[in-house]
Amino acid sequence: MSTTVSNRTSWPISTWLSVVSLTFGSFALISSELLPMAVLTPMAADLGISEGAAGQAVTLTALFAGIAAPTVALVIGRLDRKLINLVLCALVIASNVTVAFTSDYVALLAARMLLGIAIGGFFALAGATIVRLVTMEDMGKGMSIVFMGLSAGLVVAPALATLIGEAFGWRTAFLAAAACGLVALLLQAVCLPSVPATSATSLSRLFGLLKRRPVRVGLVAGLLFFGGEVSGFTFMRPHLETNGGLSATSIAPVLLVLGLASLLGSAVAGVFADRVLRTGFGVTFVMLAIATVGLLVLSNVYGAVFVFAAAWGIAIGAGPVMTQTWMGRAAPDELEGVGGLFLAVIQLGVTLGAIAGGVAVDLIGTSASLYVTGICAALAAVLIATQRAPDGEPRNAASAAAFAQ
Numbered sequence: 001m002s003t004t005v006s007n008r009t010s011w012p013i014s015t016w017l018s019v020v021s022l023t024f025g026s027f028a029l030i031s032s033e034l035l036p037m038a039v040l041t042p043m044a045a046d047l048g049i050s051e052g053a054a055g056q057a058v059t060l061t062a063l064f065a066g067i068a069a070p071t072v073a074l075v076i077g078r079l080d081r082k083l084i085n086l087v088l089c090a091l092v093i094a095s096n097v098t099v100a101f102t103s104d105y106v107a108l109l110a111a112r113m114l115l116g117i118a119i120g121g122f123f124a125l126a127g128a129t130i131v132r133l134v135t136m137e138d139m140g141k142g143m144s145i146v147f148m149g150l151s152a153g154l155v156v157a158p159a160l161a162t163l164i165g166e167a168f169g170w171r172t173a174f175l176a177a178a179a180c181g182l183v184a185l186l187l188q189a190v191c192l193p194s195v196p197a198t199s200a201t202s203l204s205r206l207f208g209l210l211k212r213r214p215v216r217v218g219l220v221a222g223l224l225f226f227g228g229e230v231s232g233f234t235f236m237r238p239h240l241e242t243n244g245g246l247s248a249t250s251i252a253p254v255l256l257v258l259g260l261a262s263l264l265g266s267a268v269a270g271v272f273a274d275r276v277l278r279t280g281f282g283v284t285f286v287m288l289a290i291a292t293v294g295l296l297v298l299s300n301v302y303g304a305v306f307v308f309a310a311a312w313g314i315a316i317g318a319g320p321v322m323t324q325t326w327m328g329r330a331a332p333d334e335l336e337g338v339g340g341l342f343l344a345v346i347q348l349g350v351t352l353g354a355i356a357g358g359v360a361v362d363l364i365g366t367s368a369s370l371y372v373t374g375i376c377a378a379l380a381a382v383l384i385a386t387q388r389a390p391d392g393e394p395r396n397a398a399s400a401a402a403f404a405q
Contacts, residue, residue, distance in 0.1 A: 011134065014193070018133050019142055021187035022126065023149035025085065028092055028180040029119050030153035031161070033061050035096075035177050036112075038161035039170035046170065049105055057099075057112045064116025065123075066347030070206060070340035072121040081129050081195035084121065085188050091118040092181035100174035123343045127328045128335035132195050136332055140273025140325040144266055147324075151266040151317050155259035206337045214330035214390040215338060219345050221380045222323045225285070226349030228376025229316050231357030232292060235369035242366040244299035254305055258313040265317025272318075273325040278389035281322040285381035288315035292374040296367055315377075320346075329390040 011019075036043060036057040044054035076084055091114045098111035130142035164173040209215050240246045240254065272280030294308035324342055331338040353372070360368035 011138075014191070015133055017187075017191040018193060019130065019145050021184065021191040022085075022129065022146045024180070024184040024187050025089060025122060026126075026146050026149035027153045027157075028089070028149075028177065028184045029115075029122055030150045031157035031180055032092055032096055032115055032177045033058065033065075033119060034153070034157050035161050035173060038158045039165040039173050042165060042170045047103065047105055047108070053105070057108060060109055061112045061116040061119065062347055062350060064113045065119040066116075066344050068117040068120025069124045069343030069347070070337070072117075072124050073336035073340050074206065078196070081125055081132070082188070082192050084125060085129070085192065086185060088118040088121045089181055089185035089188060091115065093178045093185065096174045096178035096181060100171045100178065120340075120343055123346075124340040125336055127324050127339045127342075129195055131328065131332070131335055133193075136329065138274060139328050140277070140321060141270035143324050143328075144268070144270025144273070144321045147266045147269075147317075147321050148263060150320070151259075151263040155256075155263060205334060206340070209331055209334055209338055209341060212330060214387070215327065215341070217383065217387050218323060218327040218330050218390075219341060221281070221285075221326070221383055222342060222345045223349045223352075224376040224380040224383070225288075225319045225323060226346050227353035227356065228288070228373040228380075229319065230350045230353035231360070231369045231376070232312075232373030233316075234354055234357050235361050235366060236295075238361070238366040239295070239370055240299060240305065243296075244302075244305060246299075246302070246305070250302070254309045257306055258309040261310040261313025262317035265314035265319075266321060267317075268314075269318035269321035270325075273322050277322070277325060277329065278384060278387070280318070281326060281389075282381055282384040284315050284318045284322050285377045285384065287311055288319070289374050289377035289381060291315060292370050292377060296370050296374070326390065 036054060040051055040054050044051045047054065072084075095111045095115040095118070098114075099108050102108055102111070126146055127139065127143065130146065131139050134142045161173045161176070164176055237248075237251055237255070240251050241248075246254075269280065269284075272283075291308045291311035294304060295312065298304035298308070324339070327338045327342045328335055353376075356372050357369035360372055364371075
């Protein structure tokens with residue numbers, strides 16, 4: 001690989017720019033995905049649909065992201081991955097522009113399907129692209145930078161979209177998201193080098209990944225992490241209101257701290273993922289479990305809520321970086337295939353976590369969803385503690401030769 005960089009040396013400026021261009025891509029994607037949640041009420045009113053129907057714009061995007069994740073690598077063959085990334089950025093732009101100008105609900109849903117394909121494709125290919133840019137030894141560092149865009153989108157996008165929607169209308173918010181996609185496209189066109197495929201993924205090779213124990217471990221750990229995270233986060237505000245006695249005004253700073261801490265978690269996770277992957281992964285789950293218990297037990301102590309919310313945020317920011325690095329090292333010769341499985345598991349975890357949290361809250365009470373988070377985190381910590389970290393070496397000589405190109 002002509003663009004490889006040793007783990008013990010600094011990256012050249014060209015490598016930094018190429019990785020950062022992908023960070024802007026992840027920011028544009030997550031901002032676009034969450035945007036309907038910030039402008040749901042005016043969007044529904046303008047289109048003459050219910051808020052529940054408008055909310056399906058998010059659900060459909062997640063569904064198609066989950067479908068596209070393992071599928072994209074199967075259909076793109078040996079096409080240059082830079083070209084694929086540019087096409088995915090173009091889909092983000094097309095999706096947001098269509099939503100901004102359409103008055104037809106079906107057209108809106110179709111546009112959101114395109115966004116789902118872009119999300120699934122981008123994150124399925126992200127690990128393989130990063131490794132081609134910086135080498136396997138620096139995969140965690142590279143992924144942490146890319147996922148900082150995702151964390152920043154989670155923190156900034158909903159609030160900013162709400163402000164834009166209030167000031168200029170909900171359609172302008174979608175045009176702003178399209179502009180973010182355009183910035184990502186231009187940066188990747190200029191900064192991202194050619195990333196030729198080393199091999200094409202096949203269906204048999206995709207299913208063959210499930211025979212590898214480290215891959216199965218990573219998928220289960222990812223399912224537990226994302227399912228537990230979504231369960232707790234979805235119902236955290238009702239828990240703090242009901243059991244902590246906090247007002248909406250008091251909860252807003254807590255959620256802001258949590259979001260900023262997740263950005264920090266994404267930023268620092270790469271160092272641990274590259275150097276002590278198994279320990280860092282396990283500590284992430286232990287921190288999430290302890291923070292969840294703290295939020296359950298001390299929800300009526302405002303200072304403690306801030307501390308545990310910050311710890312919770314660091315853990316959920318570090319988790320995706322740790323999980324994708326684990327998956328990449330579990331199958332370094334099938335990075336695109338394993339990336340697709342990883343994102344499919346994320347979407348499944350999000351779906352199951354939301355369902356489990358909702359059922360638990362209905363049956364037991366507002367704190368029940370955090371119990372789901374704590375149990376999932378504890379199980380994942382035990383799972384990682386009983387495994388060996390994957391070594392990141394290709395399985396055979398042919399794979400090793402292709403991987404080294």
